[in-house]
Amino acid sequence: MMTPEQNFMRKIEAEEKIEPKDWMPEAYRQNLIRQISQHAHSEVIGMQPEGNWITRAPSLRRKAVLLSKVQDEGGHGLYLYSATETLGVKRADLIAAMQSGEAKYASIFNYPTQTWADIGAIGWLVDGAAIVNQISLQRTSYGPYSRAMIRICKEESFHQRQGYELMIALAHGSPAQKAMAQDALNRFYWPALMMFGPHDAESAHSAKSMTWKIKRETNDDLRQKFIDQTVPQIEFLGLVHPDQDLKWNAERGHYDSGEIDWKEFYNVINGNGHCNRQRVEHHIRAHEEGAWVRDAMTAYNAKQRAKTTEQRQAA
Amino acid sequence: MMTPEQNFMRKIEAEEKIEPKDWMPEAYRQNLIRQISQHAHSEVIGMQPEGNWITRAPSLRRKAVLLSKVQDEGGHGLYLYSATETLGVKRADLIAAMQSGEAKYASIFNYPTQTWADIGAIGWLVDGAAIVNQISLQRTSYGPYSRAMIRICKEESFHQRQGYELMIALAHGSPAQKAMAQDALNRFYWPALMMFGPHDAESAHSAKSMTWKIKRETNDDLRQKFIDQTVPQIEFLGLVHPDQDLKWNAERGHYDSGEIDWKEFYNVINGNGHCNRQRVEHHIRAHEEGAWVRDAMTAYNAKQRAKTTEQRQAA
């Protein structure tokens, strides 16, 4: 007979999903909680930079599309919090950890949205990078996470197309609009590349995650996919590629690219981004402003339960 | 020998000012407290409708002029609170009475400022009407009030010229600007006439105030002055006079004018104006938000006094 550990690894090898009630190593559970909740926080915090432009969207159609997109991100946050909760933690604790800075969210959301074109760039590049990662995570070993990814990927692809379509409108618009698009591309391209995390050699959580098939592809492989797919998209827009060192490597069948400024990456992660404080403070403020609402719900529900009990006892 | 009452009336007759330490009838004192504090509240509440456009003034010069004007109104509020305090009341109590609705402010400030032209119309018409009244009040019988009026009149005349000058820029500007000016004139002309209060026959406080020379001219006389002075100003702007019944009366040497819609006047006074609630709530909010600042000042001053005492005792 197999030990639980052996049985667990057998399933992993056999590409069977691990389900909430299955035995799993504690480190696997912790690793998943960290990763899925971080993903959930990213969806929720990601509502802010785009939310910053909802009231200013320049057409009603764009306003509806953006509002709907930000709403979807909230929905993704919900799926992912639910998926995390299957691992035996509570959403309230996860949120507290994010608010205290103990849990992270994707550093990309610490960049400010400065112009309307940033909404396009985020949909196209940031969601685009996220999808490359998420497609690979559809095959992740934990069942609830995998199913959440499948569901999320569909919507994200839709968002990415909308973002790119917004960029097309700008890039093919007036000179001022085109400049706005180029500027947004310049600012978001490199941070999007950084979304895949450090180079494989320096990635803290990678090895174990690969063994357990939580992660299915390495940071650098995923990043390369994104780099390759983005080149023709930039060309179609008629914009200048922000990476001046970009070159097609026929041998590798991939684009070689310039060096990422990791100093900048760690700089932003370590609290020197424009919005690190703002994002968390915004979340805390909304949460605190909503405390009386949540209290009232609890009180109302308690009253209703008491009434029902009374009625039953009277009957 | 004269009784204090006789002596008081003698001074009034002789155009001598009544000063804070002089004997005065209690009704005179109460009447003054009501009138001067209402005037003070009007200056302070009047900061809001104009303050509404400070961040949106369309040129830096206009922004500076408007900011400076609203600041002056705060200053007038201060003089007038000080003048009221000479009658043995405290500013905090006056403010509380205004916040509770017990004390009034000029109903004109319950009208919203909807466009930039309203800033011009308020300076020109509202300050203009106020000045007509205040010039007459320079001769009011209570010394501190009279001196405050003299000081305030100078600044108000300056504000009125600036307001009128703003209207000239609009009325002589683009068609859209001219339409904006006409619209503001249409909305503020009648409320400005109402600022002088009900017709003399219906004015509650007038008779006694005239006897005591708190008021020096009747509501209708003051209103007539304002109507007459405004006609050539509207003509110079090239705008249409909002009163279609306006006609020169050669016999009286004054303009006859259409009937004021007193229903509208009482409607706004009685709480159906656009901003009645907003103005008071704004004042209360700012006051409450500032409570911790005032508390800290008090605490700090107490600490400093304690230190000084300690040092003295040690010396």
Added chain:
Amino acid sequence: MSDFNLKAATQEYATRLGDDAVVLGHRLSEWTSNGPFLEEDIALSNVALDYIGRARMYYTYAAELAGNGKTEDDFAYTRDMREYRNLLIHELPRGDFAYTMVRQLLVDVFNTYYLPELAKSADSTLAGIAQKAIKETRYHLRRSHEWTLRLGDGTEASHQRMQRALESLWGYTHELFDADPLELQLADAGIGVHNAALRPTWLAQVSAILTEATLTVPKDDWAVRGGRVGYHTENLGHLLNDMQFLHRAYPGCQW
């Protein structure tokens, strides 16, 4: 009323309804990422979306009737505050969650009666828009009704906030039942709605819900009016500054 006038009146009417929808949709959208918890954040965004959707349909129809090549965005983005014709209740600030929910209750109950009338319009486009909106409104009212109960009969603090919001908003409800000659003529022509007639039913249902929620129906002792003649509170100007800035800063662009 000649045919030409009827068309112009219908265009004006569609514009008014579009203004109502876009302004309230905008206010609701201010909740996105600011809700009291995630589910509610999403739900509020959803209601906002319904209103933006209605605005688009009404404006598109108004543009079609105008027949001068204008689009929905010309209506939303290039008219000044004084040209907007929304009823004032829609432009009041977002406020706290109690304020938002009380406003929704008042407006949702109104729409529950107004839209079925509009759905009978002799104008098939307006009838079609109303028909679609009825379904949305059913969901909106279910929400605002439930929240009114929860918050009214929740904690002492939530009760107070709800009652205060109710007192602040009540004076703006009278305008919902006003009609100027244009709207009266359209109602008589079977295109618009005789809205004054809806007040008793509206009041009865609102009162019933408020009472169930342990809240007190305010006195009818004040009323603020002016939206349909473009006489607005100071809030609308700031809303339009936000909404129109970008569109106006780059005139003539496609987005």
Added chain:
Amino acid sequence: MSDFNLKAATQEYATRLGDDAVVLGHRLSEWTSNGPFLEEDIALSNVALDYIGRARMYYTYAAELAGNGKTEDDFAYTRDMREYRNLLIHELPRGDFAYTMVRQLLVDVFNTYYLPELAKSADSTLAGIAQKAIKETRYHLRRSHEWTLRLGDGTEASHQRMQRALESLWGYTHELFDADPLELQLADAGIGVHNAALRPTWLAQVSAILTEATLTVPKDDWAVRGGRVGYHTENLGHLLNDMQFLHRAYPGCQW
């Protein structure tokens, strides 16, 4: 540096200083009718006015150097957020009274050292503007110094607010002492200021005041930068929406 470049650089420099002033002046003006009591409301409006005044002088000089018929208002009202060059600390929101006062303290002490250097500028216009501003700044600092003492050493609540504001703002102070090649060259040319050299004195004085006010000098463990290259926080966009809306909605008008 050729004469022509010097002129262009000076124009850019005057624009930057104008941006700093207009943005902070705008923020301070948001206090008008919102102050904690009337005297303070008036005083804050007064400081706001000083900054608007400085902005006008700097922009007018920039316009003169540009020599293309542009005016101060073209600089203030027609440039986008990405073209603004103010240091970020000036664009951060108004915040509460503690936040406003801590920012003023940090900026006022800075100006106490910066302006006397600028007053020695070989460019007599810049020197003249600085000379005028020195006097204002003396008054500003007296105020922010006193308020820091009162609020820092007032109640427990006011102390906490002050310390929190200080922690939130500290990371934005580093940018005050940065200089790009343009500003370095201007400083070398005797026109600008070697601002990096001012930090030790600034830090000493700020620290002394904070300590006197029983506040803790924050750690230097974070810094946000970008204002001088037009890389702004999300706050500036909203500020400019407000400020520029009317001017842009009616292009080409005189006001």
